[in-house]
Amino acid sequence: MFDCHVHSSFSGDSDMNCESAISAAISRGLQGISFTDHLDFDYPNYDDLFLIDFDKYSDYMDSIKKQFSNDIRVFKGIEVGIQPHVIDSTIEVINSYDFDIVIASVHVVDKLDLHNGDFCKSKSQKEAYTRYLENVLHTLETFDNFDVMGHLDLIRRYGCYDNKSLEYSDYSDLLDSILNQIIKMDKAIEINSSGFRYDLASPMPNFSILKRYRELGGEMVCTSSDAHRLEHIGYKFDYLKEMISSAGFDYTTHFEQRKPILSKLD
Ligand SMILES: [Zn+2]
Numbered sequence: 169m170f171d172c173h174v175h176s177s178f179s180g181d182s183d184m185n186c187e188s189a190i191s192a193a194i195s196r197g198l199q200g201i202s203f204t205d206h207l208d209f210d211y212p213n214y215d216d217l218f219l220i221d222f223d224k225y226s227d228y229m230d231s232i233k234k235q236f237s238n239d240i241r242v243f244k245g246i247e248v249g250i251q252p253h254v255i256d257s258t259i260e261v262i263n264s265y266d267f268d269i270v271i272a273s274v275h276v277v278d279k280l281d282l283h284n285g286d287f288c289k290s291k292s293q294k295e296a297y298t299r300y301l302e303n304v305l306h307t308l309e310t311f312d313n314f315d316v317m318g319h320l321d322l323i324r325r326y327g328c329y330d331n332k333s334l335e336y337s338d339y340s341d342l343l344d345s346i347l348n349q350i351i352k353m354d355k356a357i358e359i360n361s362s363g364f365r366y367d368l369a370s371p372m373p374n375f376s377i378l379k380r381y382r383e384l385g386g387e388m389v390c391t392s393s394d395a396h397r398l399e400h401i402g403y404k405f406d407y408l409k410e411m412i413s414s415a416g417f418d419y420t421t422h423f424e425q426r427k428p429i430l431s432k433l434d
């Protein structure tokens with residue numbers, strides 16, 4: 169299996185060393201690891217937490233790819249946080265480097281941070297979830313320079329609500345629009361196991377959404393840990409494998425040079 173979403177000390181929110189991360193991936197039997205460090209222009213309240221020296225990052229990734237080429241596949245990726253007004257500057261960075269994989273994520277909605285609670289403050293759960301999903305759809309309709317839609321129900325993690333579920337049946341119209349758009353654009357989704365680490369009791373998105381993606385004709389699904397620490401690389405991948413297979417997929421997908429590569433689930 170491939171871990172398609174891992175952060176490193178290049179990101180302001182991780183101090184994980186890349187070589188140790190690769191060693192952990194090898195020891196857990198993974199076939200590949202994609203480093204996807206953050207690029208979030210205009211992240212509220214932080215000027216540069218999620219901005220990186222990409223020249224340095226790119227050169228370093230090229231060197232460790234070579235260094236470990238006999239042991240494991242290493243991929244150079246990026247996770248871009250999309251807001252409507254940062255699309256042009258984000259595309260400029262994406263096009264300046266030879267990334268293997270670009271993950272698109274929505275971390276900020278209406279210029280309000282999901283992470284610190286600003287976005288959910290004074291919204292009912294229904295209002296917050298609906299507005300977040302509308303924003304994901306808008307992102308997909310206005311931005312297409314990516315390969316994988318990241319943690320598409322991330323709002324579950326940051327809502328200050330007792331019930332942290334987001335079932336397909338509760339937002340079926342919006343989720344159908346989102347999933348159909350992803351399929352039409354030939355993009356992949358990820359199943360992000362960090363949901364377990366944030367007490368969501370399931371990966372992001374959950375099984376009901378993954379199953380619907382398959383029913384609508386979705387074919388490409390990546391396995392992701394979103395690890396920021398060593399112990400989380402490849403986290404709960406046996407569970408992900410089972411979940412993906414139960415939803416009707418025979419393959420998982422990873423990306424090399426922005427091209428999807430399918431691996432049969434055994
Ligand atoms: Zn993210």
Ligand SMILES: [Zn+2]
Nearest residue numbers: 173175247394
């Ligand atoms: Zn991430």
